[in-house]
Amino acid sequence: MIKGDRIFHLNTKDSSYIFRILENGYLENLHYGNKIRECDDYSLLYKKCSVTEGNSISYSSEFPNINLDNICLEYSGVGKGDLRESPIELILEDGTFTTDFIFLESRSSKGKVKIPGLPSSHSIDDECETLEIDLIDYEANLKLTLYYHVFYDSNVITRYVKLSNLSDKKISINKIMSMQLDIPNYNYSMITFDGTWAREMQMHTKKLESGVYINDSKGGTSSNRHNPFVIFKGEDTGENHGLCYGMNLIYSGNHIEIAEVNYANKLRIQTGINPYCFNFNVDPGEDFYTPEAVLSFSKDGLNGLSKNMHKFIKDNIIPNNFKDKERPILINSWEANYFDFDDKKLISQAKEAASLGIELFVLDDGWFGERNNDTSSLGDWYVNNKKLSKGLAGLSTEINNLGMEFGLWLEPEMISENSNLYKKHPNWAINIPYRKPSVGRNQFVLDLSRSDVKKYLIETINSLLESANISYVKWDMNRNLSDMYSGVLNNQGELYHRYVLGLYEIIEAIQEKFPNILFEGCSAGGNRFDLGILCYMPQIWASDNTDASERVKIQNNLSYGYPQCTFGAHVSDCPNHQTLRNISIETRFNVAAFGLLGYELNLKSLDSLSKKAIKEQIEFYKKYRKTLQFGELYRVENIYNSNVTTWIALEEDKSKAVLMYYQDKQIPHPNDDILKTFKLSEDTYYKVSARKQKINIKSFGNLINHVTPIEIKNDGVIQHFISKVYSHETEDEEFFAYGDLLNEVGFMPKEQFSGCGFNENIRIMGDYSSRIYSISGTFIEK
Numbered sequence: 017m018i019k020g021d022r023i024f025h026l027n028t029k030d031s032s033y034i035f036r037i038l039e040n041g042y043l044e045n046l047h048y049g050n051k052i053r054e055c056d057d058y059s060l061l062y063k064k065c066s067v068t069e070g071n072s073i074s075y076s077s078e079f080p081n082i083n084l085d086n087i088c089l090e091y092s093g094v095g096k097g098d099l100r101e102s103p104i105e106l107i108l109e110d111g112t113f114t115t116d117f118i119f120l121e122s123r124s125s126k127g128k129v130k131i132p133g134l135p136s137s138h139s140i141d142d143e144c145e146t147l148e149i150d151l152i153d154y155e156a157n158l159k160l161t162l163y164y165h166v167f168y169d170s171n172v173i174t175r176y177v178k179l180s181n182l183s184d185k186k187i188s189i190n191k192i193m194s195m196q197l198d199i200p201n202y203n204y205s206m207i208t209f210d211g212t213w214a215r216e217m218q219m220h221t222k223k224l225e226s227g228v229y230i231n232d233s234k235g236g237t238s239s240n241r242h243n244p245f246v247i248f249k250g251e252d253t254g255e256n257h258g259l260c261y262g263m264n265l266i267y268s269g270n271h272i273e274i275a276e277v278n279y280a281n282k283l284r285i286q287t288g289i290n291p292y293c294f295n296f297n298v299d300p301g302e303d304f305y306t307p308e309a310v311l312s313f314s315k316d317g318l319n320g321l322s323k324n325m326h327k328f329i330k331d332n333i334i335p336n337n338f339k340d341k342e343r344p345i346l347i348n349s350w351e352a353n354y355f356d357f358d359d360k361k362l363i364s365q366a367k368e369a370a371s372l373g374i375e376l377f378v379l380d381d382g383w384f385g386e387r388n389n390d391t392s393s394l395g396d397w398y399v400n401n402k403k404l405s406k407g408l409a410g411l412s413t414e415i416n417n418l419g420m421e422f423g424l425w426l427e428p429e430m431i432s433e434n435s436n437l438y439k440k441h442p443n444w445a446i447n448i449p450y451r452k453p454s455v456g457r458n459q460f461v462l463d464l465s466r467s468d469v470k471k472y473l474i475e476t477i478n479s480l481l482e483s484a485n486i487s488y489v490k491w492d493m494n495r496n497l498s499d500m501y502s503g504v505l506n507n508q509g510e511l512y513h514r515y516v517l518g519l520y521e522i523i524e525a526i527q528e529k530f531p532n533i534l535f536e537g538c539s540a541g542g543n544r545f546d547l548g549i550l551c552y553m554p555q556i557w558a559s560d561n562t563d564a565s566e567r568v569k570i571q572n573n574l575s576y577g578y579p580q581c582t583f584g585a586h587v588s589d590c591p592n593h594q595t596l597r598n599i600s601i602e603t604r605f606n607v608a609a610f611g612l613l614g615y616e617l618n619l620k621s622l623d624s625l626s627k628k629a630i631k632e633q634i635e636f637y638k639k640y641r642k643t644l645q646f647g648e649l650y651r652v653e654n655i656y657n658s659n660v661t662t663w664i665a666l667e668e669d670k671s672k673a674v675l676m677y678y679q680d681k682q683i684p685h686p687n688d689d690i691l692k693t694f695k696l697s698e699d700t701y702y703k704v705s706a707r708k709q710k711i712n713i714k715s716f717g718n719l720i721n722h723v724t725p726i727e728i729k730n731d732g733v734i735q736h737f738i739s740k741v742y743s744h745e746t747e748d749e750e751f752f753a754y755g756d757l758l759n760e761v762g763f764m765p766k767e768q769f770s771g772c773g774f775n776e777n778i779r780i781m782g783d784y785s786s787r788i789y790s791i792s793g794t795f796i797e798k
């Protein structure tokens with residue numbers, strides 16, 4: 017890892033990260049990218065500095081040719097000639113901003129320790145190698161420790177920094193980034209994942225030219241506006257080829273990712289806590305830790321990068337006791353009932369769910385205080401006995417008796433103005449005393465920087481979780497922060513960050529008592545889909561939008577940075593409650609099956625054919641659950657047809673896979689579909705079978721009269737009656753082939769319906785339609 021005195025050469029399985037100590041003590045990045053062996057002469061990679069450049073600032077008279085503005089630096093600062101975005105901006109006691117951190121010493125070790133107060137990646141059996149580098153600012157008496165953690169197999173390097181105030185003077189931080197990476201800009205583009213409520217993770221690609229590009233959040237959460245995961249990719253990089261870098265931050269508050277291309281075509285990349293409204297005091301003797309940044313490089317395109325990120329999140333982010341643990345199929349009560357339910361209604365829905373094979377019943381919002389709509393009761397975490405006459409204990413016992421686990425929705429970070437808690441503690445809400453506060457969903461946010469608030473939440477939630485047999489918690493957080501003020505802080509610039517630290521402290525205290533409860537993070541859907549939350553909660557509700565044609569995009573784009581075992585995905589009612597769109601129950605399932613499957617609709621209102629379809633879906637999901645939840649997930653590129661999305665989930669040993677093919681709009685007289693697989697074993701002979709699906713005969717309208725002996729009026733009583741007892745089954749499709757054919761050429765499924773006749777060889781698709789194919793390795797000889 018350390019080569020000679022002045023070179024650091026870090027290797028993962030397929031990448032190298034190299035930097036050196038410059039003559040003036042700064043650190044110069046020499047390479048991050050494709051793996052290279054250790055060199056005899058690293059000076060080939062050095063920036064050549066034999067003259068003083070133009071109107072540049074010389075670092076010092078001792079080093080007149082060191083122009084920090086034109087060198088790839090591991091971490092820099094303010095006031096010494098680097099005029100790019102600085103990773104650190106401090107205010108020293110004398111009011112000056114200049115810092116000058118130079119190399120002091122380095123240490124390397126195996127394994128890693130937790131970052132105090134923050135979630136961080138974990139290393140199993142010392143698999144990770146750690147390099148610590150101390151930089152010192154002698155004049156200010158400040159130390160900056162740069163941490164590098166190398167996760168060999170997943171091709172991930174994580175970084176963060178610690179600032180130690182060794183002086184006897186107060187300082188404060190305006191900006192401190194978790195990492196800085198300077199590399200030559202080979203025509204890179206930056207991919208960001210942006211959106212809003214119910215439209216999370218929309219992918220945007222910006223070509224990087226001279227200038228500064230920012231991806232950030234300012235609402236106190238990692239946000240649905242701009243997810244902290246970003247990608248930098250080369251010009252020709254596609255799903256399966258070309259180089260790309262991925263970057264994420266293990267943090268759930270305001271974040272920033274900065275990309276700057278300077279005059280010398282050098283690309284500077286940073287990530288960390290957003291300096292927006294941020295100022296943090298570090299008193300003499302104190303340390304400040306940044307969140308951990310995650311970096312990965314792949315030369316095998318975006319799928320290669322996703323593979324790295326997925327492996328790292330599965331192995332080193334989500335809690336160890338949930339690694340590879342198959343997640344239950346759940347029914348969530350929200351969209352079936354909203355606030356209108358009692359225990360009788362819930363139990364009858366639960367019975368229906370149990371009879372279909374569902375394993376977990378989740379009671380969503382509305383069970384506590386006087387919560388009959390969203391204007392009241394957040395903070396009053398006691399059961400509403402008018403709705404639940406036997407309390408949570410009684411309800412959970414009845415659910416358990418049906419053979420299902422019981423789960424509960426909570427929104428601990430919030431307080432309704434109309435609540436007993438607010439009457440008692442109005443100053444617990446984050447509001448400015450002399451201003452009229454803004455609200456979000458009629459509610460305020462609790463001040464989690466206060467120790468009395470933290471204590472109240474830990475005690476209240478712990479006793480709630482003790483009061484019944486609860487195996488799952490949906491931890492919601494439905495609004496962004498505004499009107500930032502805390503009655504207990506001297507420096508209001510600390511509130512955003514202290515809120516997040518308070519949140520982590522609360523979750524840690526609760527999970528210490530209940531390590532086996534499965535937590536699902538949620539923030540109005542995907543407003544806090546980040547690695548900080550995933551360190552505690554192995555899954556997150558991806559979006560309140562369950563319209564399959566929208567979900568397919570959201571889940572597809574999430575998959576660039578996160579594995580499918582982290583995203584909650586439900587089959588909901590139609591017309592869909594967010595878009596009023598109708599999509600078949602089979603496509604709704606096929607999309608949700610490539611996440612953590614749940615149902616969120618009133619099962620009691622379904623006809624018997626839909627229930628039969630659900631029962632079969634659940635049987636299929638259970639059979640392939642391990643592959644669907646934990647298999648390697650790839651996006652199968654279809655450059656000829658942007659109307660389709662294809663995913664494959666593949667067992668690591670390639671013995672089994674499931675392929676999902678989704679078509680957005682029906683194209684008249686469609687071209688032949690060619691379905692390719694990805695990464696199957698070339699030499700294995702596979703059996704491929706299409707999952708049988710049900711098609712409501714109403715979708716054929718009057719066309720059905722061409723095959724029926726009597727006339728069935730479209731939308732008439734007879735059609736309605738038949739549709740309740742009979743549905744059309746999709747085509748039979750089953751065949752055997754070697755992996756190389758399936759990967760390289762693909763297979764042509766039965767031809768799509770094109771308005772020119774129908775027989776058993778026709779594949780009925782239509783708008784928003786899909787198929788799932790199971791693929792199993794077999795020993796049957798050709």
Ligand code: GLA
Nearest residue numbers: 350380381538539540541560
């Ligand atoms: C948020 C969540 C939903 C649901 C509601 C309940 O919007 O994202 O899934 O739990 O809150 O109020």
